[in-house]
Amino acid sequence: MHRSYRIGKKSIEVLHGIELHIARGERVFLCGPSGAGKTTLLYTLAGLERPEQGSVSIDGTDLYSLGPKKQAAFRNAKIGYIFQNYMLLPELTAVENVLVPGAIGGRDEHQAAMAALKRVGLADRAEHLPAELSGGEQQRVAIARALVNHPPVLFADEPTGNLDSRNSSEVMDLLMGLATESGTTLVVVTHDEHLAERGDRKLIIQDGSITDGSAVK
């Protein structure tokens, strides 16, 4: 696939002919230097950035051939996304944030949201606003929100990027544990090559291309 950005009259190609197959239940880590195109690739894979050339197929569905409503419903049902900066809604409590994907899908799943918060160890902080939570706790809420629908595919962009090493390790343990437990396909962007060794496969993205794809185990 190819993806470029237009800045004024200039077009900068960010992804150059990337071809990637990820098996069901596989845990893939994307590493590479800042500006290499990791976030752009993750956005494109998750249906958030249409590639100019190429396609993304998840579970046999060509994501970008769907109309906007169908694509949104597909993403809501099949894809969890953990953003680099948590992206919690600041005026909503932890549990209300976790309820958002269900609400978008037309469901009110308070029990499921509470269960998801419990799984990430935050049942007692359900009524707290994001500003009242630490960075690690906010990231756990974001994980609960991404997993509340039990999506078969989970994308995570630098899920430990803003955390200290202890919290990083705990959050990554949690993410890997939850994904493995439910057979979720996991695609994680990280600049931390050490953390990336924990996946099934580590891919190095450099200048918008995959320069190395090695099986870790």
Ligand SMILES: Nc1ncnc2c1ncn2[C@@H]1O[C@H](COP(=O)(O)OP(=O)(O)OP(=O)(O)O)[C@@H](O)[C@H]1O
């Ligand atoms: N919306 C945009 N408009 C213009 N250029 C963009 C846009 N988003 C990203 N870029 C450019 O595309 C390139 C790749 O960005 P991307 O965020 O995908 O890299 P990254 O590998 O995730 O970087 P980092 O590790 O710093 O988050 C960069 O040069 C960036 O400046």
